[in-house]
Amino acid sequence: MSMGHSCSSSTCNECGRKHLRSVSSRGDGGWNRNDASLICHCGEKSMLRTAKTSKNRGKQFWGCPRYKVGSEKGGCNYFRWFTDWEIEKSVSFEVLEANDERLLKSFENESDKKIVGVQKAVMGLQSWMKFLVGVVSVLCVMNIIIIAMLMGRA
Template sequence: MAAQSSTSSRSRASSHGRLLLCSHGEKPVLRISGMKENPGRRFWGCVYFEVQQGCNFFRWADPDTEVEHAEVARIRKKLSMMKSRTKAAEWKLKVVAVLGFFGWVGFLCLLLQSWSNATQQCVIPLNLI
């Protein structure tokens, strides 16, 4: 019955181009793990597993997870470094924006003060006659 389940298939069992055979001399069947530790992970198993005396043939069909874990760890470290650089750049940009804003406000104040001094009427009467 297990050999006919929907989680099994008679796909070509190969690992890096080699034909896999179990101890019975049969091509293993591609199955999907239902265990808590590896749910949904694909593996090659003996054709006679749960039907007759199986030979305990077992091989993961998915890529080596240790290599994937190292790659994921490297990418996460790189992502963390990029996030910290981004935060630093954002902080610098905010500082420059605030300084630029206050610089323009100061410039406008000086410009208005100079304009008001130039247009201000003389309060001292000049009676030359």
């Protein structure tokens, strides 16, 4: 779903495309991955209800928990047939798992790059250390020679 618009159904009225939605801080509807329940547009956990109309009697659907409860805020009229949600849930789980795997590989690649960078830095420091040990050794030998020459004159 693009960030420029929001949809209230599984098919967007603005762009006409079907969208897979996950939980959003904006409360635009979706499902909660932790307990696999739908989230309504109010941001509440939706309730599984049973239709009582003659056309759909006994058919289960997800609805806003505030719908027709007599409160000032009458809810968001969130509605989704249970069978539609079951299909979307299985597809959404697959999409989220693929995203998780991609994110994990991205973190692994980033970590590998950092490890290689640290290894290169360590190798550079080791070669610098060898150079400095060589310089100190040469300076020590030169000091010994100078001291020996000064003692030979005296």
